[in-house]
Amino acid sequence: xxxxxxxxxxxxxLLPVLQCIFYSFQDRITEExxxxxxxxxxxxNPKFGDALKNTLIxxxxxxxxxxxxxxxxxxxxxxxxxxKGLFRTITMIPMGVPTIxxxxxxxxxxxxxxxxxxxxxxxxxxxxxxxxxxxGIRTLLMVAVADMWKVTPLVVILLLSGLExxxxxxxxxxxxxxxxxxxxxxxxxxxxxxxxFTIALxxxxxxxxxxxxxxxxxxxxxxxxLGTYAYSEYFDYNNIHSSxxxxxxxxxxxxxxxxxxxxxxxxxxxxx
Amino acid sequence: MKTAEKTGVVLAEKKVDQKKMRAKVKRVxxxLxxxxxxxxxxxxxxxxxxxxxxxxxxxxxxxxxFLIKNFTWKHWLKILSxxxxxxPLWKSVIVASMVALLGIIIAAPGxxxxxxxxxxxxxxxxxxxxxxxxxxxxGIALPISVTFIKWGLLDTNLGLVLAHLIRVLPLMAWVxxxxxxxxxxxxxxxxVVDGCNKIQALVKVxxxxxxxxxxxxxxxxxxxxxxxxxxxxxxCLADTxxxxxxxxxxxxxxxFESAAYAVFLTFPVMIxxxxxxxxxxxxxxxxxxxx
Amino acid sequence: MxxxxxxxxxxxxxxxxxxxxxxxxxxxxxxxxxxxxxxxSCTTMAxxxxxxxxxxxxxxxxxxxxxxxxxxxxxxYNVKIEAYQTEAQDTEKILEARAKANRMDIDLISQDxxxxxxxxxxxxxxxxxxxxxxxxxxxxxxxxxVGEFGGKLYFLPYRPNIEIAFYNSLKFAQYGLKPPxxxxxxxxxxxxxxxxxxxxxxxxxxxxxxxTTVHLFDFCRSAGGDPVVLDDKGCFEAFVFLxxxxxxxxxxxxxxxxxxxxxxxxxESVYLGQNWPFGMNVIVKDGGKKEVLAYQGWRGPVKESHxxxxxxxxxxxxxxxxxxxxxFAKYLMSKEVQEKLATxxxxxxxxxxxxxxxxxxxxxxxDAINEALKYAEARPNLLYWDAVDKALGEAFRxxxxxxxxxxxxxxxxxxxxxxxxx
Numbered sequence: 010x011x012x013x014x015x016x017x018x019x020x021x022x023l024l025p026v027l028q029c030i031f032y033s034f035q036d037r038i039t040e041e042x043x044x045x046x047x048x049x050x051x052x053x054n055p056k057f058g059d060a061l062k063n064t065l066i067x068x069x070x071x072x073x074x075x076x077x078x079x080x081x082x083x084x085x086x087x088x089x090x091x092x093k094g095l096f097r098t099i100t101m102i103p104m105g106v107p108t109i110x111x112x113x114x115x116x117x118x119x120x121x122x123x124x125x126x127x128x129x130x131x132x133x134x135x136x137x138x139x140x141x142x143x144x145g146i147r148t149l150l151m152v153a154v155a156d157m158w159k160v161t162p163l164v165v166i167l168l169l170s171g172l173e174x175x176x177x178x179x180x181x182x183x184x185x186x187x188x189x190x191x192x193x194x195x196x197x198x199x200x201x202x203x204x205x206f207t208i209a210l211x212x213x214x215x216x217x218x219x220x221x222x223x224x225x226x227x228x229x230x231x232x233x234x235l236g237t238y239a240y241s242e243y244f245d246y247n248n249i250h251s252s253x254x255x256x257x258x259x260x261x262x263x264x265x266x267x268x269x270x271x272x273x274x275x276x277x278x279x280x281x
Numbered sequence: 282m283k284t285a286e287k288t289g290v291v292l293a294e295k296k297v298d299q300k301k302m303r304a305k306v307k308r309v310x311x312x313l314x315x316x317x318x319x320x321x322x323x324x325x326x327x328x329x330x331x332x333x334x335x336x337x338x339x340x341x342x343x344x345x346x347f348l349i350k351n352f353t354w355k356h357w358l359k360i361l362s363x364x365x366x367x368x369p370l371w372k373s374v375i376v377a378s379m380v381a382l383l384g385i386i387i388a389a390p391g392x393x394x395x396x397x398x399x400x401x402x403x404x405x406x407x408x409x410x411x412x413x414x415x416x417x418x419x420g421i422a423l424p425i426s427v428t429f430i431k432w433g434l435l436d437t438n439l440g441l442v443l444a445h446l447i448r449v450l451p452l453m454a455w456v457x458x459x460x461x462x463x464x465x466x467x468x469x470x471x472x473v474v475d476g477c478n479k480i481q482a483l484v485k486v487x488x489x490x491x492x493x494x495x496x497x498x499x500x501x502x503x504x505x506x507x508x509x510x511x512x513x514x515x516x517c518l519a520d521t522x523x524x525x526x527x528x529x530x531x532x533x534x535x536x537f538e539s540a541a542y543a544v545f546l547t548f549p550v551m552i553x554x555x556x557x558x559x560x561x562x563x564x565x566x567x568x569x570x571x572x
Numbered sequence: 573m574x575x576x577x578x579x580x581x582x583x584x585x586x587x588x589x590x591x592x593x594x595x596x597x598x599x600x601x602x603x604x605x606x607x608x609x610x611x612x613s614c615t616t617m618a619x620x621x622x623x624x625x626x627x628x629x630x631x632x633x634x635x636x637x638x639x640x641x642x643x644x645x646x647x648x649y650n651v652k653i654e655a656y657q658t659e660a661q662d663t664e665k666i667l668e669a670r671a672k673a674n675r676m677d678i679d680l681i682s683q684d685x686x687x688x689x690x691x692x693x694x695x696x697x698x699x700x701x702x703x704x705x706x707x708x709x710x711x712x713x714x715x716x717x718v719g720e721f722g723g724k725l726y727f728l729p730y731r732p733n734i735e736i737a738f739y740n741s742l743k744f745a746q747y748g749l750k751p752p753x754x755x756x757x758x759x760x761x762x763x764x765x766x767x768x769x770x771x772x773x774x775x776x777x778x779x780x781x782x783x784t785t786v787h788l789f790d791f792c793r794s795a796g797g798d799p800v801v802l803d804d805k806g807c808f809e810a811f812v813f814l815x816x817x818x819x820x821x822x823x824x825x826x827x828x829x830x831x832x833x834x835x836x837x838x839x840e841s842v843y844l845g846q847n848w849p850f851g852m853n854v855i856v857k858d859g860g861k862k863e864v865l866a867y868q869g870w871r872g873p874v875k876e877s878h879x880x881x882x883x884x885x886x887x888x889x890x891x892x893x894x895x896x897x898x899x900f901a902k903y904l905m906s907k908e909v910q911e912k913l914a915t916x917x918x919x920x921x922x923x924x925x926x927x928x929x930x931x932x933x934x935x936x937x938x939d940a941i942n943e944a945l946k947y948a949e950a951r952p953n954l955l956y957w958d959a960v961d962k963a964l965g966e967a968f969r970x971x972x973x974x975x976x977x978x979x980x981x982x983x984x985x986x987x988x989x990x991x992x993x994x
Contacts, residue, residue: 010390010391010393010394011390011391011394011395011406012391013387013390013391014387014388014390014391014392014410014450014454015391015406015409015410017387017446017447017450018410018413018447018450018451019409019410019413021425021428021443021447022413022416022421022425022447023413024424025420025421025423025424025425026412026413026416026421028424029416029420029421032420038992038994054966055970056966056969081318082318085311085314085315085318088311092315094555094558094559096315096319097554097558097561098551098554098555098558099319099322099323100318100322101500101504101550101551101554101558102322102323102326102547102550102551102554103322103325103326104501104504104508104550105504105507105508105546105547105549105550105554106508106543106546106547106550107508107509107510107524107527107528107546108508108510109510109524109527109528109531110508110524110527110531110539110543110546111325113531113539113543114325114326114328114329114543115325116827116832117325117328117329117332118325118328120824120827120835120836120839120841121771121822121823121824121841122343122344122345122839122840122841124328124345124347127344127345127347128347130344136770137770137771138771138823140823142823142826142827143823158321158322158325162504163501166497166500166501166561167456167459167497167501169497169561170456170460170493170494170496170497170561171459171463173493173561174460174463174493174494204459204462204463205459208455208456208459211411211455212452212455215411215414215415218415219415219417221417226827227827228826228827229778229779229780229781229826229827229828229829230779230780230781230965231778231779231780231826231969231973236417239417239419239420240417240419243419243420244419244661244664245781245782245958245961245962246958246959246961246962247689247690247693247694247958248958249420252419252420253420255417256416256417256419256420259415259416259417260412260415260416263415264412264415267408267411267415268408271404271408337858337859337860337861338860340839341838341839341840341859341860341861342839342840343839343840343841345839423665423668423669423672424672426669427669427672427673428673430669430670430672430673430675431673431674431675433675435670435675435677514662514665514666515665515666515669518626518656518658518666519654519656528659529657529659531831532659532831533630533631533831533854534831534834534835534850534851534854535630535631535854535858536835536838536854536858536859537858538631
């Protein structure tokens with residue numbers, strides 16, 4: 010029963026991925042293999058350190074915001090009853106917006122005379138517009154918030170399906186035992202939705218590491234990310250080899266993150 | 282005595298009142314936070330809508346107003362009357378729905394098997410399935426698309442559906458494995474004891490219990506396909522999808538048309554999630570547990 | 573209703589009339605089908621062929637093509653032109669995927685001349701050297717050079733283009749400023765806006781995409797430098813000037829490409845910026861910003877120079893209807909079509925003998941284009957163009973945005989170009 014799934018995914022993707030990794034170890038001009046020239050080119054660029062740092066920071070900020078916000082919304086969704094359907098539908102909308110469109114929306118909001126600056130200006134906080142694309146933590150924060158708008162629904166929906174799968178009688182039982190809401194949340198709800206939390210976190214982490222479209226629209230290519238490297242080396246500079254190297258570095262980075270998360274957190278779960 | 286009794290009653294009443302008050306405050310707070318979240322989610326969409334129904338002078342200024350001042354349907358009429366919106370809409374809806382459906386059909390059996398594997402192997406298999414999603418699409422979208430083009434699937438719905446499934450299946454497999462994990466094995470076994478065979482047990486017990494997860498997976502897959510862009514560029518030319526059409530207006534700088542297109546994109550999303558989210562309820566689970 | 577009708581019909585047919593009859597009937601049906609399919613295939617053979625074309629055009633430009641350009645050709649050659657919209661950066665993707673799958677279905681492309689090297693290097697377009705004689709003698713020579721790589725002609729000229737400088741005339745008037753015509757004036761204008769408003773209002777396209785490269789070519793060349801060499805005196809002078817100018821340039825420069833530049837100008841976040849002429853349709857015609865005017869731009873210390881842009885025609889390798897595509901290319905270069913394109917689209921003509929009469933509102937912008945065209949310089953066509961592109965972007969990032977010493981930055985990236993020469 011598992012074969013169609015595995016065959017479908019690996020059948021189409023395994024070869025292209027391996028090919029891409031192969032290219033990353035092949036010299037662009039002499040076609041010599043194996044070589045580390047492409048990695049040297051990328052890592053040697055002074056911007057690589059920044060790109061790595063930016064990727065890690067934006068992932069960390071983004072994941073915190075998204076998981077926190079997602080959990081909050083999911084909890085609110087299980088509590089409220091009357092406008093639940095409407096609320097749920099509204100929460101899902103941003104996910105249906107293509108990234109390229111969400112980039113444009115966010116540029117309306119965060120460009121130097123965008124609506125956010127306009128808002129700050131009207132309430133008298135600022136006189137002159139803030140340059141959100143200036144670089145540094147300010148820009149990373151903007152990118153993380155802009156990304157959060159679009160991707161939090163994914164977290165919400167996963168956590169929600171986790172919350173909804175908690176049998177009602179467990180709540181009843183704990184309420185009868187006189188558990189406070191906080192105890193209830195930390196000792197019953199959280200452990201029960203942990204598998205869903207893990208799924209959501211890993212899914213989001215993988216996409217967060219690969220971010221490139223949104224920052225490219227919002228900050229140009231001045232604030233680099235590893236994903237931007239992989240993209241622009243290939244599409245701007247016609248270099249499949251260095252692009253492959255950037256992709257491979259990203260793959261390793263993501264694999265390390267996921268693996269260490271699964272080992273440290275997943276192991277604590279114990280066997281059910 | 283009497284006064285003591287009376288104060289006791291009053292105290293008790295006060296306590297009840299306080300409790301009521303607290304509950305009320307809580308409810309108001311809850312309500313307010315929900316409203317705040319809804320606003321935060323809707324503001325970007327509202328801004329787009331505002332742009333799509335505003336006369337140019339409201340948008341093209343240093344200090345744009347937050348409310349709609351000079352209202353006009355002009356831009357909407359333009360995109361609707363050009364007649365180029367319906368085919369892409371239809372294509373996107375069909376492709377996304379087929380992706381969600383096929384995704385469930387292919388991923389559900391696999392995910393069920395994975396969820397019943399020993400823990401260590403389970404994570405290994407899941408990560409292997411997911412490893413291809415960890416690779417940036419930049420390098421692999423081309424060779425994958427080439428395969429489909431070789432098969433003659435250029436400009437067909439099928440080609441795009443197959444391409445989208447590659448992105449969607451790992452996601453689906455994760456979500457469904459998580460769902461099946463929450464269903465106790467005892468339930469199945471007790472069904473088998475009750476005289477069901479294995480398949481019957483799956484269909485009658487496991488399937489209804491996993492409806493919430495299936496719905497979550499379907500929504501995610503539908504949305505993922507709906508906003509997909511990279512493969513659509515490779516595989517569709519004559520017969521494009523809605524995101525590509527929107528991208529055209531964006532990259533040509535048609536601010537008002539692109540805003541209208543972007544708002545238009547969200548309508549089917551609302552309909553689909555509104556319909557599918559009914560299955561996210563837990564009723565199924567509690568019902569089955571009683572059985 | 574219909575269902576019932578259908579059922580009775582089927583029943584009617586199904587009345588038993590013996591085996592022989594049924595077989596005869598089946599035979600007749602088969603025969604009929606064969607004849608019908610023959611007929612269908614005949615008619616499809618007789619029907620006009622189609623020519624598949626991809627171009628990157630705005631909606632108004634598509635209308636002009638469909639109404640004024642395509643029909644005459646379709647009629648003459650009895651062919652249907654299937655034309656599809658593709659942005660320049662996607663043309664490579666679309667052609668490469670089809671070429672690798674061995675299923676080229678596109679006959680002709682029109683492509684931005686800033687993105688040609690990749691097409692040639694990946695072997696996606698036909699060598700058109702043998703058709704060189706088709707290029708009319710009156711075509712501006714620099715436009716022919718644009719399509720040449722290593723002595724071979726890969727692209728045919730069809731539309732020249734050049735950047736013009738858009739400026740907000742009301743804001744300029746408000747501070748008593750004139751559109752700058754040289755570097756000193758440019759610096760003064762930029763500084764004045766920043767001092768008066770607290771926000772810088774002059775922008776360049778500095779998103780470090782190929783758009784930035786175009787600007788840098790203009791700056792370096794007008795100081796007498798060669799951007800492909802990069803560490804010569806002229807380039808040094810240009811980068812030093814840009815470094816000095818940068819603090820007075822709008823923060824929106826960082827997100828400005830050929831698309832968002834229009835938006836920044838239209839929303840009055842930027843008062844002066846260079847962009848391709850299509851900006852007039854978006855900013856002035858659709859956006860109603862009549863106060864945004866245009867002129868040819870500024871000159872440098874040595875000369876005035878603007879990169880010659882535009883679209884060229886290419887034929888994908890393995891195109892199914894190459895002969896017809898060549899005819900279509902010839903048609904697009906003809907005087908008749910060039911005059912129509914000038915008249916309806918406001919595009920400058922590719923040949924010196926074609927004149928269009930543009931709409932009244934377009935006239936000032938059209939004049940600016942023609943003025944700028946006098947100082948047009950084609951970019952060199954190098955197969956290692958991507959290295960030049962990257963080096964210029966990185967040198968700009970280090971020397972201008974990060975305000976690091978210019979000389980080492982230029983030397984470093986000049987070496988990068990030399991190392992990647994092919």
